[in-house]
Amino acid sequence: MSSANPSLAASLKPGTSEATAERALLSEIDVSTRRPVFFFLCAAIGWLLVGTVFALIASFKLHNPAFLGQAEWLTFGNIRTAHLNSVVYGWATNAAFAVAIWLMARLSRTQLRHLGILDVAGFFWNLGVAIGLAGILRGDSTSIEWLEFPAYATPLLFVAYALIGIWAIIAFRFRQPGHVYVSQWYLLAALFWFPWLYSIAQLMLVFAPVRGAVQPLVNWWFAHNVLGLWFTPIGLAAIYYFLPKVLGKPIHSYYLSALGFWSLALFYNWAGVHHLIGGPLPAWVLSAGIVASLLMVIPVVTTGINHHLTMLGSFGRLQDSPTLRFIVFGGVSYTLTSLIGSAMAVRSFNELAHFTHFTVAHAHHGLYAFFTMVVFGAIYYMMPRLTGREWPSAPLISVHFWFCAVGITIYVVGLKIGGLLQGWEMIATTADPQTGEVALRVPLFLDIVKHTLPYLVSRSLAGIMITIGHLAFAVHFAWMLLQPRAVAGAQPVRLSPDAALPASRA
Amino acid sequence: MNKGPLLFLGIFLTLAFSWTGIILTNHLTIGRIGTYVDADTGTAFPQAEPGLARQGKQVYQELGCIYCHTQQVRRPGFGADDLRGWGERQSVPRDYVQQDRLLLGTMRTGPDLMTVGSRPLNADWHYKHLLDPQLTSPGSNMPPFPFLFATRRIVGQPSPKAIQGLPPQYAPPPGHEVVPTHRAEALVAYLMSLKHEYDYPESIPVNVPGGH
Numbered sequence: 001m002s003s004a005n006p007s008l009a010a011s012l013k014p015g016t017s018e019a020t021a022e023r024a025l026l027s028e029i030d031v032s033t034r035r036p037v038f039f040f041l042c043a044a045i046g047w048l049l050v051g052t053v054f055a056l057i058a059s060f061k062l063h064n065p066a067f068l069g070q071a072e073w074l075t076f077g078n079i080r081t082a083h084l085n086s087v088v089y090g091w092a093t094n095a096a097f098a099v100a101i102w103l104m105a106r107l108s109r110t111q112l113r114h115l116g117i118l119d120v121a122g123f124f125w126n127l128g129v130a131i132g133l134a135g136i137l138r139g140d141s142t143s144i145e146w147l148e149f150p151a152y153a154t155p156l157l158f159v160a161y162a163l164i165g166i167w168a169i170i171a172f173r174f175r176q177p178g179h180v181y182v183s184q185w186y187l188l189a190a191l192f193w194f195p196w197l198y199s200i201a202q203l204m205l206v207f208a209p210v211r212g213a214v215q216p217l218v219n220w221w222f223a224h225n226v227l228g229l230w231f232t233p234i235g236l237a238a239i240y241y242f243l244p245k246v247l248g249k250p251i252h253s254y255y256l257s258a259l260g261f262w263s264l265a266l267f268y269n270w271a272g273v274h275h276l277i278g279g280p281l282p283a284w285v286l287s288a289g290i291v292a293s294l295l296m297v298i299p300v301v302t303t304g305i306n307h308h309l310t311m312l313g314s315f316g317r318l319q320d321s322p323t324l325r326f327i328v329f330g331g332v333s334y335t336l337t338s339l340i341g342s343a344m345a346v347r348s349f350n351e352l353a354h355f356t357h358f359t360v361a362h363a364h365h366g367l368y369a370f371f372t373m374v375v376f377g378a379i380y381y382m383m384p385r386l387t388g389r390e391w392p393s394a395p396l397i398s399v400h401f402w403f404c405a406v407g408i409t410i411y412v413v414g415l416k417i418g419g420l421l422q423g424w425e426m427i428a429t430t431a432d433p434q435t436g437e438v439a440l441r442v443p444l445f446l447d448i449v450k451h452t453l454p455y456l457v458s459r460s461l462a463g464i465m466i467t468i469g470h471l472a473f474a475v476h477f478a479w480m481l482l483q484p485r486a487v488a489g490a491q492p493v494r495l496s497p498d499a500a501l502p503a504s505r506a
Numbered sequence: 507m508n509k510g511p512l513l514f515l516g517i518f519l520t521l522a523f524s525w526t527g528i529i530l531t532n533h534l535t536i537g538r539i540g541t542y543v544d545a546d547t548g549t550a551f552p553q554a555e556p557g558l559a560r561q562g563k564q565v566y567q568e569l570g571c572i573y574c575h576t577q578q579v580r581r582p583g584f585g586a587d588d589l590r591g592w593g594e595r596q597s598v599p600r601d602y603v604q605q606d607r608l609l610l611g612t613m614r615t616g617p618d619l620m621t622v623g624s625r626p627l628n629a630d631w632h633y634k635h636l637l638d639p640q641l642t643s644p645g646s647n648m649p650p651f652p653f654l655f656a657t658r659r660i661v662g663q664p665s666p667k668a669i670q671g672l673p674p675q676y677a678p679p680p681g682h683e684v685v686p687t688h689r690a691e692a693l694v695a696y697l698m699s700l701k702h703e704y705d706y707p708e709s710i711p712v713n714v715p716g717g718h
Contacts, residue, residue, distance in 0.1 A: 254571070446645055
């Protein structure tokens with residue numbers, strides 16, 4: 001414990017035991033992060049509910065096109081786009097800010113400085129998201145995937161983001177001397193990479209568009225890297241922090257952490273062009289993207305092994321710790337979705353799965369089953385430490401977990417099967433044994449559309465389950481904030497009170 | 507790894523690597539492709555989109571058509587785009603050089619539209635399809651776009667643009683007619699303008715195997 005930034009406990013009673021002083025220091029740091037982290041979490045959960053409503057409407061429309069079909073602002077193209085942007089820039093990014101700020105302050109062992117920067121940035125970010133969504137609904141979308149917010153909303157978002165990035169660098173700059181933990185590498189990298197990606201993409205696609213086929217390259221360099229270089233590092237930073245924290249033991253291997261981080265940094269950013277395989281682009285750049293996508297197996301397997309070996313012997317803790325349950329679900333999903341993602345880049349498989357619902361299922365596997373579940377786990381850990389209160393209801397946490405976990409599993413499995421069928425029917429051919437003439441197995445495109453409908457219905461059912469999970473979570477979150485202050489010494493909420501609880505909780 | 511500056515340098519260089527490789531390199535190569543001048547006629551291809559089609563492209567963007575329709579044909583032998591009648595050759599970068607925004611798309615909930623203007627579909631078919639896809643393609647999950655049409659009272663002569671032959675549940679009340687709005691006309695003009703205009707030297711299909 002450094003004396004440069006002593007906690008109140010250490011100042012009052014220098015002889016206080018190190019563990020108590022450590023807890024007191026972290027507690028003071030947590031308190032200093034309370035205002036901005038609350039703000040970002042409340043905004044995130046608000047956008048999550050908005051995005052969920054858009055998601056349900058869009059999903060219903062795809063198997064029942066007449067549903068809300070009369071009004072232009074409710075047309076599928078608008079609602080689907082509003083869904084994507086509200087969950088990506090509203091829910092996931094606000095939640096990522098909250099997790100990143102809280103983790104960065106804790107890991108840098110420093111109280112939060114310059115709260116004003118975060119207040120202004122948080123306000124402008126969410127104003128930008130609101131303006132952008134309104135723009136999409138009134139038909140001002142740019143029609144550039146993942147960058148649909150109209151040009152009058154995006155400068156606001158960029159400035160807001162830059163302020164948060166500056167704040168994080170200040171927090172890191174004033175860290176206590178000593179080891180820089182792997183989570184901090186990921187946080188710093190993510191906070192640096194995103195504004196670069198975003199500003200280049202805006203500049204080269206919207207404000208001074210590049211010519212011809214360079215546009216889709218910029219588009220998918222950006223869109224894939226939003227997942228790979230912004231959400232993935234934040235999610236991994238959280239897993240690297242919470243897994244050892246909840247288990248009360250160190251991460252398995254420092255060297256695997258370093259290998260995982262640097263191989264992700266090196267390979268992920270080349271992978272995005274695999275979204276353009278078969279498109280009007282030079283073969284070499286597509287091949288480079290395929291190679292990078294396959295090399296992603298290295299960081300994914302490395303990180304997976306590192307997390308698994310940390311968990312080894314502690315799987316019993318999944319019974320009682322809400323944080324661990326969500327984080328482990330997210331971590332396993334990360335490994336699965338990344339390996340499937342690498343496979344999707346292989347030309348022969350891409351020929352089948354490209355342009356189908358398989359890709360939509362894959363996107364939700366990554367952004368929901370991995371990232372969103374990890375963030376839920378993080379919130380279950382952070383909130384009691386920020387409020388000094390415990391989560392009021394274990395059953396509500398169980399409802400949240402099971403409805404979301406089962407819901408997203410049905411979603412991903414159902415839509416991936418539907419996507420494979422759709423892809424197969426689109427390309428399958430037969431050769432006439434006599435003439436050798438090649439013909440389509442399913443010549444009528446409309447038949448393929450009709451065959452996907454049951455899978456689209458399964459997606460809507462999954463969506464309803466996920467919505468129930470989200471409502472349970474939002475109600476629980478509000479209940480926790482509104483309940484009177486808990487009595488001192490209240491026990492942390494546990495999903496299974498009978499399970500053993502060995503580790504210390506700081 | 508405790509040195510902040512070294513960490514930053516690595517973080518910077520990794521992303522700089524792909525930015526240089528994917529974006530800058532291609533900006534300096536395929537970003538400089540221009541039109542192709544036909545030696546016989548002296549005409550440069552592809553030609554600029556006509557004015558109404560340009561407006562229609564804006565409508566295409568406003569309605570989010572890109573989320574279900576691609577505009578890129580894969581080469582014969584990779585997928586089955588040629589067999590589906592979506593184009594006899596693959597799309598090449600030069601096909602897009604006159605477009606200020608590319609709408610390649612990544613999803614084929616509906617068919618590819620790169621060459622929809624070459625298909626035997628007239629404006630009347632497109633209008634009915636947009637008014638409600640069930641009219642032309644029963645069982646489709648494409649949304650209807652009734653707001654692109656106006657039902658109005660016939661004053662004097664019926665409009666030559668009025669949509670004829672609507673089934674009873676879509677037919678206008680007596681003395682009324684359903685006409686496409688300007689946006690619908692622009693959108694249909696855009697759709698009918700979409701085609702591979704010219705076979706460039708680099709677009710001749712190579713490596714055509716017998717399929718699957």
